[in-house]
Amino acid sequence: MSFVYEEIIHGYPKEKRYTLAILQDIQKRNGFIPREAMEYLSQYLGLPVSNIYSIATFYKALSLKPKGKHIIKVCSGTACHIRGSGTIKEELLELLGIKPGETSEDGLFSVEVVNCLGACALAPVVVIDDKYYGNMTKDKVKSVIDQYKEERVHG
C-alpha cells in the first residue's frame, strides 16, 4: 500500500511556516516520514532537503523510521521517575526485547521513552496509542501487553 502524502502537502499553502505542521500530519497518517515525502515537500515549499531533514530530526514527534502497530509511550517525567518508571521501562523493554525507539520483531509495538505527559497524578504512566494506563506496576505491564497481543490473535 503506497501512502499518498501529496494530498496532505497540497492541503497547505506554500509557506515555510507550515513545514512542521505538514510533517506532523504525515507522521500521524503514516507513522513516519518517508524519504520521498521529504523530497517532495522540499520541492513544494522551495526549501532545501537539508532544511527539512534538520527539522524532521530536531522534533521528537517526528520519526524517520516506520513504527509498530501500537506505540507505547513510557513517561519518564519527574513524577513518574521517582515513582519507579525506570523499572516499568526495563520490564517493558525486556518483555519486547527492544531498546527505546525501536520496534518489536513482530512489528506490533514501538516503545518511546517520553518526557512528562502531564498526567503526573497518575504516575507512573504508560500510554499505548491514545489510551492512558496510570499507576503502572511491573505486573500490570505484562498483562496490558498481553491484552494487545491477544487482540491480534483474535482480531
Place this chain on the structure above:
Amino acid sequence: MDRNKDRRILVCCGTGCLANNSYNVYLKFKERLSEDAEIEVKPIMKSTGCNGLCEKGPVVKILPDEISYFKVTVDDVGEIVEKTIKNFETVDRLLYYDTNSGKRIKSHKEASFYKGQLKIALRNIGEINPLSIEDYMERGGYKALKKALDMKPEDIIREVELSGLRGRGGAGFPTGVKWRTCSEYKDQPKYVVCNGDEGDPGAFMDRSIMEGDPNTVIEGMIICGYAIGAHRGFLYIRDEYELALKNVRAAIDNAREKGFLGKNILNSGFDFDLEIVRGGGAFVCGESSALMASIEGNVGEPRAKYIRSVERGLWDKPTVLNNVETWANIPPIIINGWKWFKSIGTEGNYGTKVFSLVGKVKNTGLVEVPMGTTLRQLVYDIGGGIINNRPFKAVQTGGPSGGCIPKEHLDIPLDFDSLKAIGSMMGSGGVIVMDDTTCMVDVARYYMNFLAEESCGKCTTCREGIRTMLHILTNITEGKGEMEDIELLKEIAETVMEASLCGLGKSAPNPVLTTLEYFKDEYIEHIADKRCASGVCKNLTSYYIDENKCIGCTICSKNCPVGAISGRLKEVHVIDEDRCIKCGTCAIKCPRGAVRIGGMKVEA
C-alpha cells in the same frame, strides 16, 4: 419532582480522569438515565475539565447538591442514580476520605485539599463544559472583553501593570511592562502569542486550563491584542496534548461565531484572529525565542535576546508572548480591577499560582493558592503529607530549570523571589515531593539526562557542559565517582550557568547546584562509602535483614521475585546477595521495617 430541576451530574473528563476510564462512566450515566422513565427531569450531563484531584478520579459531582464522588467506576453508576439522583441520599463509600481529619466529606469543597485554595486561573475548571462557550459566558466569560473594548488601550495596560501580574511561565517578568513596551513600538504587524508548550516534567496546569477552560485564554489574548494594537495571535500548543488542542480549536470556532474573534469584534472596529500552531515535541521550544523560531518554520533554536521580542519577536515584529496561566488571569483582572488582584498574595508577588503537586505526596493534583502560601502548607495541609507517612526529604520546583529544596526551607513562602533566593525557581509551577526513598544524586542525574536530549545543542556550554555533567553523575551513581568529581561538577555547572546562550542553558545546572548545596552528604556517601541510602542506585545498594527486627513472617520471601530470601516461619530470614536483584520489594513489603539498605557489595 421539582427538586430535580437544575440538577446536574458533572463527570470529569480531564486527562487524569479519562485515564481512569471516566468517559465510560459518563456514557454509563447517559445510558442509565435515558432508560429510566422514573426520572422526570433528566439531570444534565457534562464532561468537565480537570478537577485537580486527578489521582482520585474519575470525579463525579452532583449539583446543586454539592456532592462529590471519587474513584467512580462504571459499576457505581446504578447506585448513584438510585440513591442520589432519585432519593437524594449520598453513597458514602464514594465520598472523599480526608486524610487529615480521617473523615469522609460530602462536598469536595470541605476537603482540606481544596480548602486552602483560591481559584482565579482555574476558576471555571470542573464547573463548565469546556466545549460550550455559553457555559463560559454564563459564568461571566467575555464580559472582560466587552469592558476592555470600551476602555482606552492605555488604560488596559495600566490596569495590568498596576495589578502587578507577573508571567506565570517561569521567570516572572511583569506582564504589564511587557505589554507597555510592545505597545510603544509602532512597527506593524504585531503579534500576540500564547506559550502552551508546557514541557516541565511534573507540571500540567497549562494542559488543564487549555482542556478545561480554553475560552479564558482566548479572551485574555484578544484583550492584549486590543491593548497593544495587534491583530493576529498564535497559540503554540504541544502536539501530545490532543484534548487541549481539540478544546482550544472548538473554542476559537465558537468565539468566531459569537463575534469575539474576526473582523470588527463586537462592533468596536477592532479586528483580531487566532491560529493554532502545534509544537513538535521539544522542551526547548518553551523558551520564547525558540518557540517563535518554531512558529516561523525553523528548528527551535533560541537566539540571543539583546533585542527583546517585544521589539523584534515573531518574524522580527513586536510580539507579546505569555503563557497559558498568565492569559487566564487577564479577564478576572479586567473585571475585578487591579486593586482586587493586588490584595491577594505577598509584596511583589500578587495573585495566585497554580501548582501541580505530585510525587510522594498523599493528595496529588492541581492546586491554586495565593502567592506566599508556604511549602509546608502546600505539602502537608493541602497535600496531606507524605505517602505512608515517610520522612520528607525534598521538593523539586521549577522542573529542569529549578532546584531541590530541603526540609530546612519548608516554611519558605512560594513566590518568584523567595524561590529564586534559595537557588530554585518557580518555573511553571511543578512541585515534586520526594521522600527518603528518593536519591538526590539520581535526581540530579535524571535532570541532566533529560536536558541532554532536550537542549537544542546550539551552544557549547549547554551541550557539552550537560554531557559532561551527565557523565560525571552517572559515574557517581554507578559507584565510579571520586571526590574530585564534586569540584569538577561545580566548576562546569557555574560556567554553563554563566556562559550559555538562553534561559534553558543558564538554568540547566540548577538541579546539580542545589543538590550539591543541600545534599552534599549524599554525594559524599555515594563516592566515599559507595552507598546509596535511598536504595535507588542499584550498584550502591545491598539489602540485608535486621535480625533484631525480623519476626519471621515470611512475607518477604514470598514476595521476592527471584527467591533470594530464605528462612523458616518465625525464624530470622536471610537475603542471598548473589541472587538479589535489588528490586526493593522486600523492603516495601516487610511489616516491621526489618529490611535494611547497605552499601555496595565489597568484592572479597
Place this chain on the structure above:
Amino acid sequence: MKLKIDGIICEGREGETLMEVAKRHGIHIPSLCYRKGFEGLARCRLCLVEVKEGSRRRIVSSCVYPIKENIEVTVTTDEIQRMRKNIIMLLLLKAPNNSYINKLAEEYKVAAPERYMNPLDDENCILCGLCVKACEKMGTNAISFVNRGIYKKVSTPYDDASKDCIGCGACAEVCPTNAILVEDNEGKRKIWNREFNMVKCSLCGSYFATEEAYKLMQEKLNDNEEPICNECRKKIAADKLKESFANIY
C-alpha cells in the same frame, strides 16, 4: 557612535556587532565560530566579554551583541578567563585528539580530567556551525544540523551523498578544527560521501575545482572562458597590474 573596548575609544555604526567593531580596531576577541562577512552565530561562547551599560555590568557574546553608545567593554576579566578555560576544557573532552583544540588548550593552560577523556575518540567537529553557514551562503544548502542536544551533528540528509552538494569545499575551508574530510586524488574529489570529477586549469594543468562548482562559478560570473585556477587568475591579475604600472612610468 563611540564606545570603549579595553580602554581604547572605538567608532561604530548602529547595528554593528561588538565583534565587528573590535576586529576593525585590531582588538582580538577569541572565537571559534566567528568569521568576517558571516553574521554572528553565538555558538562557541568563547567571545563572551563584559559590557558596562551605564551602571549595569553584563556578560554578552560579542559576535551578536549590537553595540550601544558609550558602553565600556572589557574583553577579558578573571571571571571570563575562567569561563573560557572551562569552555576549552569542554571542547577538549569533545574532541580530545584534535590538534587545533589541543593547541588552544596549551595556550590557555587547560588540562581536561583524563578520567573523562576517551583517548580513542576521533571526533574533530565542535559544532561551531561555520560550515553550515558557508554552504548556505554558497546557495547550496547541502549540509545542515541534524538531531538535537548532545546528539547534534552536521551532516547531509540521511548521511548520504547529497545531490545538492557541488563539492566546492567551502565548508572545509571555513572549518576551524579541520573536521571536514576532503580527499583530492587524480582528478577526483571525495567529500560528504560523494565523489566528484575535477576540472583542470587550462594554464597550469592542476585540478582546481569540481565540475559542479566550476559550473556554478561560470554561471555566477557569466564567464564562458577556459577554466583557470585561482593561482593562475591571481598571476594574470598581477601581471596586468605590473604592465599598467610599467606603462605609467
